[in-house]
Amino acid sequence: MKYDRIIAVDWSARSKPSPRKPTKDAIFICISGQHPTYHRTRAAAIDYVSDVLQAALAAGQKVLIGFDFSFGYPVGxxxxxxxxxxxxxxxxxxxxxxxxxxxxxxxxxxxxxxxxxxxxxxxxxxxxxxxxxxxxxxxxxxxxxxxxxxxxxxVEDAVSSAxxxxxxxxxxSVGSQSLLGLPYLWALKQHYREDLAVWPLETGFEQPDAKITVVEIYPSLMRPECSLSLEHAYPHELYDILDAKQVRWVCDQFDTMNKAETWPDAFEVCARLSNADQIAQEGWILGATAA
Structure with missing residues (x-):
């Protein structure tokens, strides 16, 4: 199954609005095929996301959207x-x-x-x-x-740097990002209901067939070994900031998988870690597999 839009969101736990001038440790959002955008507050960012999702659904498109914070907590x-x-x-x-x-x-x-x-x-x-x-x-x-x-x-045992x-x-401090991100995701789930699937907390490891699939991402996994220097290729964009580059990397890599229809490899994890009860509590990072 292919997605019509892929979105990567780099979240922030700042307790004040980010500076007007784009800076690190703030919110950056990238849509596949586009340059990242900068958002000073979580409320503004989720309004932007909501507008993008609404437009996609109105156009009959399927969306994969990833957020870079933990979707769950250890068992118990x-x-x-x-x-x-x-x-x-x-x-x-x-x-x-x-x-x-x-x-x-x-x-x-x-x-x-x-x-x-x-x-x-x-x-x-x-x-x-x-x-x-x-x-x-x-x-x-x-x-x-x-x-x-x-x-x-x-998943954090499988990805030691997490x-x-x-x-x-x-x-x-991904913990604060989760605390200040999960309530917004819950609001999206309540709004879109069955049109939005949370992988894998409510779907297991199968690729969902929902109009909107929400996943946990870890942008550091997507750093290309060799890639075009984005800041030099697009000097008037935001690529001098690592967060902006990372969401672009996620979109680019997922877009490559999307075109090649290799999603089963991304959604798959080691069988020994595929405990349904555990995953329904803890969640998983899309693309993370245990050696």
């Missing part, structure tokens, strides 16, 4: 937080509790202190700005103990 977290062992139950819970303003102001650290309080010991979440840390939310991962959760998802979803602050 969903049950402890929501009473359900389904990963999408966590999305719903976060949508009910995380408040994210149009200016990127948010309450993620306060919410996570309450979440950590549900567990024995200290943790599992960690990392926060100076002055926010306390016994409920330690600044360092080494201060946690006795919370009972695995440190990494199965960061743990528990990390909320400083370089590589």
């Amino acid at each position: 977290f969903a049950k402890k937080l929501t009473g359900s062992d389904r990963g999408l139950a966590v999305w719903s819970w976060l949508a009910d509790h995380i408040k994210d303003g149009p200016d990127n102001s948010n309450n993620r650290f306060a919410v996570i202190k309450d979440v950590n309080a549900l567990f024995e010991g200290i943790g599992p979440f960690w990392g926060c700005p100076m002055g926010v840390e306390d016994e409920a939310l330690p600044a360092k991962g080494s201060l946690r103990h006795g919370h009972g959760m695995a440190e990494r998802r199965a 960061q743990s979803t528990w990390k909320l602050f400083t370089t590589g």
Whole structure:
């Protein structure tokens, strides 16, 4: 099956709008065949995504869209937080509790202190700005103990450079991006219903046949070994910023797979890791396979 549009989204957990001048560690969105766009807030970015999806559906097109944050947590977290062992139950819970303003102001650290309080010991979440840390939310991962959760998802064991979803602050803090991204994805799911499939949390590892397929991506996996220098080829675009290059790389590589119809290779994972219950809780990165 082919997609008519492929979209890659590099997310951000900034608590203020990004600068007017495009900068790193902000939100960049690329559509296959186009140059990336820069977005100062999460609200503005999701409005842009919604407009693109609406136009695609109106044109009868199928869309694959990837977001670069974790879609799930290690086994057992969903049950402890929501009473359900389904990963999408966590999305719903976060949508009910995380408040994210149009200016990127948010309450993620306060919410996570309450979440950590549900567990024995200290943790599992960690990392926060100076002055926010306390016994409920330690600044360092080494201060946690006795919370009972695995440190990494199965896919993070398969991709060793991937960061743990528990990390909320400083370089590589994908955990905060997830907390401030999953509520938006839940809103998209509620809006598009059966027209939108979340792979693999609700589909298993089969390639979905929905109008919109939402996947987790890890742009560092898509770095080409040898490629045209985008910043030199397109000096008036945003390619002097790594985030912009990465979403373009994702779109280009997925577009190549799309044209060659080699998607089964991307959606496939090692049989020994294909535990349906585990994947329904933890999710997976599209294109990541275990050696």
